[in-house]
Amino acid sequence: MSVPLIEVRNLKKYFGNATRPVRAVDDVSFAIQPGETLGLVGESGSGKSTIGRTVLRLIERTDGQVLYRGDDLAGLSGERMRKMRSKLQIIFQDPYASLNPKMRISAILGEALSTHGLHPGRAARDKRIAELLETVGLRAEHASRFPHEFSGGQRQRIGVARALAVEPEFIVADEPLSALDVSIQSQVINLLADLRERLSLTMLFISHDLDVVEYLCDRVVVLYLGKVMEVASTAELFARPLHPYTRALLAASPKPDPTIETVHVPLKGDIPSPVNPPSGCVFRTRCPHAIDVCAQAVPALDTVSAGHQVACVRKELFTMKAAA
Amino acid sequence: MSATINATAPRLVVENLSTSFPTEDGLVRSVAEVSFSIAPGKTTALVGESGSGKSVTSLTLMRLLPKTANAQVSGRAEFGTRDGRRVDLLQLPNEAIRQLRGNELAMIFQEPMTSLNPVFTVGEQIAESVRLHKKLDRAAALAHAKRMLDLVEIPAAAQRLHEYPHQLSGGMRQRVMIALAMACDPTLLIADEPTTALDVTIQAQILVLMRRLQSETGMSILFITHNLGVVAHHADDVAVMYAGRVVERANVRPLFATPQHPYTQGLLACLPGKAHAAGQPRPKRLFAIRGQVSSPLAPPPGCAFEPRCDLAVAACTQAMPPLVAIADAREARCVLRSAA
Numbered sequence: 001m002s003v004p005l006i007e008v009r010n011l012k013k014y015f016g017n018a019t020r021p022v023r024a025v026d027d028v029s030f031a032i033q034p035g036e037t038l039g040l041v042g043e044s045g046s047g048k049s050t051i052g053r054t055v056l057r058l059i060e061r062t063d064g065q066v067l068y069r070g071d072d073l074a075g076l077s078g079e080r081m082r083k084m085r086s087k088l089q090i091i092f093q094d095p096y097a098s099l100n101p102k103m104r105i106s107a108i109l110g111e112a113l114s115t116h117g118l119h120p121g122r123a124a125r126d127k128r129i130a131e132l133l134e135t136v137g138l139r140a141e142h143a144s145r146f147p148h149e150f151s152g153g154q155r156q157r158i159g160v161a162r163a164l165a166v167e168p169e170f171i172v173a174d175e176p177l178s179a180l181d182v183s184i185q186s187q188v189i190n191l192l193a194d195l196r197e198r199l200s201l202t203m204l205f206i207s208h209d210l211d212v213v214e215y216l217c218d219r220v221v222v223l224y225l226g227k228v229m230e231v232a233s234t235a236e237l238f239a240r241p242l243h244p245y246t247r248a249l250l251a252a253s254p255k256p257d258p259t260i261e262t263v264h265v266p267l268k269g270d271i272p273s274p275v276n277p278p279s280g281c282v283f284r285t286r287c288p289h290a291i292d293v294c295a296q297a298v299p300a301l302d303t304v305s306a307g308h309q310v311a312c313v314r315k316e317l318f319t320m321k322a323a324a
Numbered sequence: 325m326s327a328t329i330n331a332t333a334p335r336l337v338v339e340n341l342s343t344s345f346p347t348e349d350g351l352v353r354s355v356a357e358v359s360f361s362i363a364p365g366k367t368t369a370l371v372g373e374s375g376s377g378k379s380v381t382s383l384t385l386m387r388l389l390p391k392t393a394n395a396q397v398s399g400r401a402e403f404g405t406r407d408g409r410r411v412d413l414l415q416l417p418n419e420a421i422r423q424l425r426g427n428e429l430a431m432i433f434q435e436p437m438t439s440l441n442p443v444f445t446v447g448e449q450i451a452e453s454v455r456l457h458k459k460l461d462r463a464a465a466l467a468h469a470k471r472m473l474d475l476v477e478i479p480a481a482a483q484r485l486h487e488y489p490h491q492l493s494g495g496m497r498q499r500v501m502i503a504l505a506m507a508c509d510p511t512l513l514i515a516d517e518p519t520t521a522l523d524v525t526i527q528a529q530i531l532v533l534m535r536r537l538q539s540e541t542g543m544s545i546l547f548i549t550h551n552l553g554v555v556a557h558h559a560d561d562v563a564v565m566y567a568g569r570v571v572e573r574a575n576v577r578p579l580f581a582t583p584q585h586p587y588t589q590g591l592l593a594c595l596p597g598k599a600h601a602a603g604q605p606r607p608k609r610l611f612a613i614r615g616q617v618s619s620p621l622a623p624p625p626g627c628a629f630e631p632r633c634d635l636a637v638a639a640c641t642q643a644m645p646p647l648v649a650i651a652d653a654r655e656a657r658c659v660l661r662s663a664a
Contacts, residue, residue: 187613252524260556
């Protein structure tokens with residue numbers, strides 16, 4: 001196998017004081033191959049956004065490694081990391097909060113270019129800005145406007161243009177669709193899919209919307225309380241979910257079709273506090289299949305078939321069923 | 325009026341509801357000519373995107389629009405009360421609507437954190453409505469509040485009663501909101517995006533809870549949401565709104581099976597979850613409705629959806645098409661349907 005573009009090894013991010021830390025991300029590992037889109041799913045508090053930000057060193061990790069083409073990003077000096085950022089970009093969730101309201105679009109996009117010394121000179125810069133706006137389905141004359149003059153969908157396109165301005169190889173898309181209406185959401189999904197193909201982008205796509213993840217991603221990592229529960233190709237995960245949490249998550253997400261009968265018992269209770277996570281398997285307090293051993297040791301992420309890994313001591317429960 | 329008529333008559337009939345707000349830039353018609361009804365024990369969903377007028381519809385019905393908004397409201401909203409009267413919610417004097425609100429008519433909001441008072445315990449907040457409407461004393465009202473917390477399956481209710489909203493998780497807060505709404509045993513519950521702020525596993529809990537309470541009490545629900553997955557499984561009837569108007573009305577199954585209005589068709593087609601059947605390869609592109617909603621200050625002259633509609637013809641720019649019946653309990657606002 002080729003060298004992954006991004007590899008995360010035993011990543012940990014604890015917030016707060018050392019005696020009672022908030023274990024937002026606790027020993028997470030995954031790799032993303034060049035050209036691949038990896039989905040990161042989980043509910044609030046599962047650590048998905050923290051992983052996205054830690055990967056890009058927008059916040060510093062507590063422990064573990066993030067390798068870009070085999071090199072650890074943590075070792076880079078401020079100056080070298082800044083240069084590296086032209087390869088690694090992010091699209092934020094809230095298109096209303098992530099654009100400076102006092103800057104024109106030309107300045108928002110131009111700042112990205114000048115920071116990295118790209119397209120110097122006014123004429124070249126303006127040409128590149130016009131090109132970027134057209135790439136994301138806006139018009140060149142939009143450059144002179146302010147963010148408030150755009151709708152949510154258009155703002156998110158500007159957020160995409162800003163990420164693309166520096167010609168990155170890797171983009172973290174942190175819930176880029178959740179602030180958008182359904183009809184606008186599909187426009188932005190198509191835009192991301194087109195750009196990914198045209199510019200051969202590698203993506204870490206963070207979302208709580210399983211339908212969007214199924215549509216856009218090649219592989220999926222399912223997180224719960226800062227830990228990986230299951231990893232599989234998208235087709236495999238949606239056809240044969242093995243972890244009780246993944247199964248519950250899929251069952252809880254209502255399909256837009258009234259003829260599909262949903263007879264499922266929702267998971268009981270809330271996500272526990274990451275300050276005081278349950279011993280052993282973090283999901284056991286809500287798991288309908290939990291037994292005594294689940295409280296004793298953290299289950300290892302075992303490979304059950306090629307590319308399909310599950311962290312559950314009771315995985316036979318469903319691997320048997322799937323085989324039958 | 326006898327109770328037997330009341331049992332079959334719709335609990336709420338809304339006819340030609342319009343709500344407009346005067347602004348510096350002109351009159352904004354947020355809701356226009358909206359009509360729908362809700363049968364006893366049934367759920368009607370109002371579906372639409374931001375700015376479609378769903379929430380303004382609910383606030384108008386509850387008479388909760390701020391006075392300072394100077395809303396201009398017209399139309400009728402006939403509600404069947406517990407004692408068999410039929411009253412127009414839009415015409416009732418303030419004192420009479422206050423008797424109904426929080427009592428026979430209840431509402432739950434999207435954001436459980438901002439809709440609970442942070443400086444009162446949840447028990448006090450639930451007790452307030454029964455003290456007001458049922459004239460219970462403080463101790464009896466608190467005992468009732470505890471029963472309500474049990475009803476919405478909050479564990480250790482006796483202890484939770486004395487906690488403040490910030491001590492509860494999002495899902496627990498929404499359960500408290502529901503307990504508050506259910507405290508006086510309402511016959512109509514207006515739920516404005518009640519699960520939008522919640523995670524899917526918590527959303528599933530709340531939806532199951534609402535369904536259980538509905539089957540136990542026979543209350544009607546006006547369910548306001550943008551989530552078509554939730555609509556598919558939790559509504560009996562659906563009204564799809566676009567730019568302040570109902571563009572299509574149907575029972576839930578025919579609506580999803582054969583949507584009639586181009587907007588409804590587009591809305592369903594652009595869902596990634598509908599893009600391919602299980603086991604089929606995903607399509608290269610999702611269907612997308614082009615453009616965006618027009619500004620309410622400068623609506624198009626004809627059909628509001630015409631600038632985004634792939635099927636638009638010349639007639640669409642002439643006048644707003646009427647909502648016409650196309651089959652039993654089905655209506656659509658589209659010239660292509662009225663011609664057929």
